[in-house]
Every structure is written in C-alpha cells, then in structure tokens.
Amino acid sequence: MKFTRFNIVILIGFLAILGVVIMQLFLLNQAYSFEKKEVEDKIYYALLDVVERIYVDNNSELIVGNQIKRVAHNYYVVNVNDAFENNILEFYLKKEFAKVKLDLDFEYAIYDCGTNNMVYGNYITSNSQPSKKCIDCFTKNDELIYYFAVRFPTLKQSYFTSLKQYWLYTIVLFLVLIVYVYSVLLMLKQKRYTVLQNDFINNMTHEFKTPLASILIASNFANDQKEIKQNPRLSKYIQIIIKQSNKLNEHIEQILSLAKTDSNNIDLSKTEIDFRKVLELIKENILLKYPEDIVFEFHFSKKLIIKADEFHFYNIFYNIIENAVKYGSKKPIVKISMRENEKTISIIILDNGNGVPKKDLPFIFDKFYRVERKDSKEIEGFGIGLAYVKKIGQLHGWKIKAENANPGLRVSIEIPKSDIHE
Known part of the structure; x- marks a missing residue:
C-alpha cells in the first residue's frame, strides 16, 4: 500500500483508538481484579469475626489455624471446631456482612454430626426477590467436625454490576x-x-x-x-x-x-495582474459572445493589482460574470464593485436577475449541481463552472460566497490585502 498523507492519518487514527480501547480493557481487568479482591477480603474477615463471636459466646479459646477455606469462587467452608446454634449463626452472619457493607445474597448449611449430613440453613437475600435455593450445592468435608458452609449465588453478577x-x-x-x-x-x-x-x-x-x-x-x-x-x-x-x-x-x-x-495536479503561477484590464477583456469577450444589450458598471475607488495565477484568475471572473449575464434579466446589468476592511478587500459581482432559490443557494458551488431557471424548463450547463471557481479560489486562499440581493445574485470574493498592491 502506498503511504500517502491520507493513509498515514487514517493509520494513526486507527492505532490511537485501538490503543485507547486496549488501555480501557486493561483498566477494566484491573478494576475487576481489585473489586474481586475487595469482596473476597470482606467475606473472609466477616466470617472470621463470626467465628470469634461464637467462641466468645462459648467462653472458649480461639483455635489456631486456618478456619476459613475458599472451596470455589463463591463457596466457603468455616471450621468452628466448637458447638454453635443455627439461629445464632444466622444472626452473626447477617450482622457481620452488614458491618462490612457486603450487600450480597447468601445461603448457608451446617454439618450435623448425628446424621453425618449437611443441614440446609436458610437463604438470605439483599432484596425482596431471592434466587433459587441450591440445597444440593453443599458438600461434606470429612476432615472437619464442627463447621458450616456459606455460598454466595450472585457473587459473579455483583462484580459485573459494580463495574457497570x-x-x-x-x-x-x-x-x-x-x-x-x-x-x-x-x-x-x-x-x-x-x-x-x-x-x-x-x-x-x-x-x-x-x-x-x-x-x-x-x-x-x-x-x-x-x-x-x-x-x-x-x-x-x-x-x-x-x-x-x-x-x-x-x-x-x-x-x-x-x-x-x-486531482491536486495544478500548479499556480502567481503574477501581478491589473484587475481593471482583466475586467475590460472579459467585458469585450462577453459582448462578442452575447448579442443582448448588456450594461457593465465598474465601481472602484482605487486601482487594484492582484497577485494571482493569470489564467485561472481570468477564468474565475469570466465564469461569474458570464453567469450574471446568462441568469440576469432580459437586459442584463452587471455591477462590479469593491468593499474594503482592515485585512481584506472583497470584490462583489451583482446582477439584476431573479437570484437563486433559497433551497439551492447552499449548493451552487457543488460539483455538477445545477439550478433550474424560472424562465426556462431546460437546465443549462454541466454544473462545473462555479465548482471550478470555488476550487481555484480555495487554492489561492480566498473566500467566495454567494447570496441573494433582491433583485439578483451577489457573489463576493474576499482577498487578503497581502495579495493586493494598490
């Protein structure tokens, strides 16, 4: 592939957006890991406090060792190694989970030494709509005697919810x-x-x-x-x-x-051009081409020498003035004047025609766009004259605009004073 400026800009833009997406995925993964670690720590310390409260109630000495074991991502086994009651356990679980602001559904089961089975305790929900109980999810641990198990059925969903x-x-x-x-x-x-x-x-x-x-x-x-x-x-x-x-x-x-x-294959050869002489030449050629009675009015307060490409400069004004004649009234009057401000001089071409319909006015400089005449059903030209004018004006660094003057159409070309010698 040929690396043009256009292709390079596209490639840089694509790599920049892709880099931001990759960084966002990395941050998402980091946030997920952090959230998971924080929740696991809350669960661990809350369960540890539950065990300590049970030992305080039983006036027993806290055993040394790892009482809490995570069997799966949402399943914990807690070794109490002392007798405890079901209702007391549920009370402490609720209290300690609330203390660490662990707003999760959970269910628990207690190992019964007499039956050698896990006895399902209860399903505690953080909202009014509990999930389906999973009594068969609790399994025995042959290495422990007094223990209970806690399961968090909505743990994984909570990770995604917190990272919304x-x-x-x-x-x-x-x-x-x-x-x-x-x-x-x-x-x-x-x-x-x-x-x-x-x-x-x-x-x-x-x-x-x-x-x-x-x-x-x-x-x-x-x-x-x-x-x-x-x-x-x-x-x-x-x-x-x-x-x-x-x-x-x-x-x-x-x-x-x-x-x-x-195709950007045009090279401008700028020279100093006497604007009045160009207008006289355009006037002469227009009068030879059109048999109508055409009135030209030139209103200039000073002589203008404009730095521009002579060939294209002539074509710009010839196209605009010819349009003023073609789309003017039956007795065309073309007025060419100038307006000066601090940084620019605007050359204004005004005709006495019907102007351009409001819906068409924004598009008259578009390539191949043609405006239907009110006095003729036939649409003339190829719609390339004003597109050429606009393009050449842009290459010169000039601003060209058109507006209805009631009557007629006013076309103004704004030229920086740096391109004009008075």
Whole structure:
C-alpha cells in the first residue's frame, strides 16, 4: 500500500483508538481484579469475626489455624471446631456482612454430626426477590467436625454490576472504533470512485477534443468557401456548427480544469495582474459572445493589482460574470464593485436577475449541481463552472460566497490585502 498523507492519518487514527480501547480493557481487568479482591477480603474477615463471636459466646479459646477455606469462587467452608446454634449463626452472619457493607445474597448449611449430613440453613437475600435455593450445592468435608458452609449465588453478577460504568465506557469505545473503521472504509470506497470518475472524465474529454478540433477546422474552412458564403441557408448552418462546437469546447476545457484541480495536479503561477484590464477583456469577450444589450458598471475607488495565477484568475471572473449575464434579466446589468476592511478587500459581482432559490443557494458551488431557471424548463450547463471557481479560489486562499440581493445574485470574493498592491 502506498503511504500517502491520507493513509498515514487514517493509520494513526486507527492505532490511537485501538490503543485507547486496549488501555480501557486493561483498566477494566484491573478494576475487576481489585473489586474481586475487595469482596473476597470482606467475606473472609466477616466470617472470621463470626467465628470469634461464637467462641466468645462459648467462653472458649480461639483455635489456631486456618478456619476459613475458599472451596470455589463463591463457596466457603468455616471450621468452628466448637458447638454453635443455627439461629445464632444466622444472626452473626447477617450482622457481620452488614458491618462490612457486603450487600450480597447468601445461603448457608451446617454439618450435623448425628446424621453425618449437611443441614440446609436458610437463604438470605439483599432484596425482596431471592434466587433459587441450591440445597444440593453443599458438600461434606470429612476432615472437619464442627463447621458450616456459606455460598454466595450472585457473587459473579455483583462484580459485573459494580463495574457497570467501566463496561459502559468500554462499549462506547468499541462503538467509536467500529464507526471509525466503517467511516474509513466508506471514505476509501468514495476515494476509489472519485479516482475512477476523474480518470473517466479525463479520458473522455481528451477523446472528445481530437474529433472536435477536426470539426472546427473543417467548419471554419467550409465557412470561408465561396459557395457557402453565397448560400445564406448553408452559411447559417455552418455558423451553428461553429458556435455549438466552440460551446462544447468550452465545456470540455472546464471539465478538464476541474478534474485537474480535484486531482491536486495544478500548479499556480502567481503574477501581478491589473484587475481593471482583466475586467475590460472579459467585458469585450462577453459582448462578442452575447448579442443582448448588456450594461457593465465598474465601481472602484482605487486601482487594484492582484497577485494571482493569470489564467485561472481570468477564468474565475469570466465564469461569474458570464453567469450574471446568462441568469440576469432580459437586459442584463452587471455591477462590479469593491468593499474594503482592515485585512481584506472583497470584490462583489451583482446582477439584476431573479437570484437563486433559497433551497439551492447552499449548493451552487457543488460539483455538477445545477439550478433550474424560472424562465426556462431546460437546465443549462454541466454544473462545473462555479465548482471550478470555488476550487481555484480555495487554492489561492480566498473566500467566495454567494447570496441573494433582491433583485439578483451577489457573489463576493474576499482577498487578503497581502495579495493586493494598490
């Protein structure tokens, strides 16, 4: 796999989240071990106090040795080695467990020397809903004579309950990891589709340009022929072919430029550009292309020399101004002015059309997005002109936005003063 910046960021993000999940699992394991140790200690010392109370009641000397033996994780055998009563044992068990705040269900059984069997005592619950008793769970110990056994049926569940916040954090982290991996897979899939799309666009547009160039050469040659000039009908058809071919050629150039900016293969060659001269050139070309009566109004308080890529700079303003003409009124008026603040100068292009529907306005700079005209059922263009404008503006470090002016659409380009020489 090629280690691009995108892949490195994804890998670092994945490793970071995975590291946090592993750390959380480690903390969860530590918390579980700590909780288990704490509960076992409570049980041990509570049972030891029970034995001591029994010996105090019997006025006997406490035996030396290990009286408490853990047979299983929730099963304890306590060697008393002295006589004791059932009801007294239950009282002491309740009291000592409450003293150490051991809020667990428990059941106990006492060894009966006469019958040589474990006699089930009682099931003590910490709430009003006791679990099922397990009388057969208590087994004899042939090495002891006076002893009892205590079982905690809900001990393991209590560990998980007490660690519920740790479990919650762990589950959330796993969900974050799953969402991250899923999002990355979607991005990689989208990126692959974008690459395929750009390759397709580049290949198709290049394939279109060769036959289109031949059509234009042949059409221009035919247009100069005497027979064509003398036949108004044929001359009109040739003019249509030339006009539509040039229009198609412009669309192809826009698609190529946009595909190039998307692939980040564009290099800006910045020079100092006289903005007023560029506007005059755009005005001249627009008036040649459109037969309507177009009014241009330039309102500038000073001369602006802008540092930008000359080719793309021209294309940015040509696209915006041409849109102002195309989507303006039947007698288009295009006003170009400037607004200055402390750090930037904004160039504003305003037309006198119907503006853009509110629902479409946030998306007009999106690639391939087109707005339906109120005065025409046909949706014009490919939706790439303003996307190209936005992309080139971003590459220059400029901010471009559009808003309805009632009437018309106002497009403003905010340029830092560091790119402007007055």
